[in-house]
Amino acid sequence: MANTIRVDIVSAEGQIFAGEANMVFAPGSEGEIGIAPRHAPLLTTLRPGEVRVQIGQEEQSFYVGGGALEIQPHLVSVLADTAARARDLDEAAALAAKQRAEAAVRDRKDKIEIAEAQAELVRAVAQLRAIDRLRKKR
DSSP states (O other): OTTOEEEEEEETTEEEEEEEESEEEEEETTEEEEEOTTOOOEEEEEOSEEEEEEETTEEEEEEEOSEEEEEETTEEEEEESSEEEGGGOOHHHHHHHHHHHHHHHHHOOSHHHHHHHHHHHHHHHHHHHHHHHHHHHO
16 A cells, blocks of 8 residues: 555564564664655664554554664564564563663762663663553553
């Protein structure tokens, strides 16, 4: 269809979503990207956050833990480090990860360990935001 764009969301665990969409929103490294059919080609990195896929009046949400985004006029490929449907996220696990990461940031002295803890904190907060957004939709 001329008014849709093919969307593939994959991670190391496997394919999370494949189908046609009217619009896609993704957390690009420089900010959120809105992708419509016939979008100009683009290759960018993803930051942890929510990918939203609009199919007609319905919207599906996915969490990605970073990765790469390739856009072609009729295809969007999300190559995620980790990915899950937003409804499958575990809020308790995300809260625990956030608390562990905050403690690690406070307790670490080595710059590399601090950077790793900060990256984990960003991923946990992004998961919690996706969960919160999904909760508000219901």
